[in-house]
Amino acid sequence: PGRGRFLLAFSVSLVAWWCQAQGWAPEEDHSLQIPKGWSHVGRVAPSDELVLIFALRQQNVEQLAKLVGRVSDLDSPQYGKYLSLEELRMLVQPSRLTLSTVHKWLVAYGIKGCKTISTMDFLECVMPACMAERLLPGAQFHRYVSGQRSAVRSPVPYSLPEELAEHIDFAPVGGLHRFPAQSMVVNTPLGKQDMAARDQHGRAAFHLGVTPSVIRQRYNLTERDVGASPNNSQACAQFLEQYFHPADLAEFMQLFARSFGHRSQVDQVVGHQGSGKAGLEASLDVEYIMSSGANISTWVFSNAGILPTPI
Numbered sequence: 001p002g003r004g005r006f007l008l009a010f011s012v013s014l015v016a017w018w019c020q021a022q023g024w025a026p027e028e029d030h031s032l033q034i035p036k037g038w039s040h041v042g043r044v045a046p047s048d049e050l051v052l053i054f055a056l057r058q059q060n061v062e063q064l065a066k067l068v069g070r071v072s073d074l075d076s077p078q079y080g081k082y083l084s085l086e087e088l089r090m091l092v093q094p095s096r097l098t099l100s101t102v103h104k105w106l107v108a109y110g111i112k113g114c115k116t117i118s119t120m121d122f123l124e125c126v127m128p129a130c131m132a133e134r135l136l137p138g139a140q141f142h143r144y145v146s147g148q149r150s151a152v153r154s155p156v157p158y159s160l161p162e163e164l165a166e167h168i169d170f171a172p173v174g175g176l177h178r179f180p181a182q183s184m185v186v187n188t189p190l191g192k193q194d195m196a197a198r199d200q201h202g203r204a205a206f207h208l209g210v211t212p213s214v215i216r217q218r219y220n221l222t223e224r225d226v227g228a229s230p231n232n233s234q235a236c237a238q239f240l241e242q243y244f245h246p247a248d249l250a251e252f253m254q255l256f257a258r259s260f261g262h263r264s265q266v267d268q269v270v271g272h273q274g275s276g277k278a279g280l281e282a283s284l285d286v287e288y289i290m291s292s293g294a295n296i297s298t299w300v301f302s303n304a305g306i307l308p309t310p311i
């Protein structure tokens with residue numbers, strides 16, 4: 001989501017420039033097609049409550065990006081000197097103009113009591129569907145289902161007043177058009193038979209042409225280049241209902257990490273890990289961080305939500 005915001009901040013300013021006549025279409029680049037596997041249930045009732053999350057334009061984003069580089073760079077005197085949440089807030093919190101412009105816009109539509117977070121760059125607002133449709137002119141909220149999952153989306157485009165373009169990065173976060181990804185779900189845990197199937201036929205699908213040893217070779221890592229100090233640690237962060245499965249990880253390491261010292265277990269999971277299903281992205285993240293940074297204690301930070309909910 002972090003990188004998404006940077007990209008969006010850029011695309012939004014272009015969009016604003018193009019759409020001066022008709023207002024601002026924050027999601028112009030998103031497909032309006034309903035993906036395979038989703039079926040339409042009907043229009044959401046006007047009184048049904050919806051939760052909309054808005055990302056307000058942050059300040060000093062470039063400075064933040066440089067800072068992230070420095071605190072992560074072993075050669076920098078600032079290595080490891082992370083900002084506190086308060087310091088982060090001072091850096092990125094939206095300007096007063098942004099806060100008041102967005103506030104006035106919401107209040108004009110009768111929307112009050114939105115929740116914010118410490119850094120003040122997200123707003124979460126609950127409102128009936130009819131109010132959301134007035135707020136986002138053009139939007140029509142419909143419900144769709146796919147198996148157990150259900151999503152409320154707008155199959156038609158919407159626009160926002162152009163004055164908001166420079167204050168909102170993405171409205172609402174996650175989008176009204178985009179559907180949750182399905183193809184990302186991998187069935188797990190993989191039993192022995194599944195594993196064989198994956199080994200024979202699964203390679204292309206899993207991009208296993210690039211195995212850990214290919215990556216280690218590319219970085220000139222020998223079998224001696226593994227973590228040796230017990231104080232080493234690394235972590236990966238997962239969002240958007242992306243989970244890994246410990247059994248998968250263990251099998252992966254057994255198959256692909258034989259040639260170097262490694263660990264096969266995540267030491268600590270912070271946050272919620274969904275059970276049953278593992279996502280391709282999360283599984284690969286954990287598997288590859290633990291085979292490139294081999295023999296290093298690994299933590300996984302997980303945010304369950306399908307939206308960047310206030311933490």
Ligand SMILES: *[C@@H]1O[C@H](CO)[C@@H](O)[C@H](O)[C@H]1NC(C)=O
Pocket residue numbers: 218219220
């Ligand atoms: C690995 O070694 C080769 C040959 O010594 C060198 O050309 C290449 O730049 C090295 N790669 C990295 C990532 O250090």
Ligand SMILES: *[C@@H]1O[C@H](CO)[C@@H](O)[C@H](O)[C@H]1NC(C)=O
Pocket residue numbers: 226227228229230231261262295
């Ligand atoms: C792995 O790391 C531990 C310390 O965490 C160290 O004692 C051990 O020697 C390392 N294993 C290898 C193969 O280097």
Ligand SMILES: *[C@@H]1O[C@H](CO)[C@@H](O)[C@H](O)[C@H]1NC(C)=O
Pocket residue numbers: 229230231
């Ligand atoms: C590991 O960290 C502890 C606590 O910060 C420190 O006392 C110790 O010297 C460190 N050990 C190594 C091998 O760096």
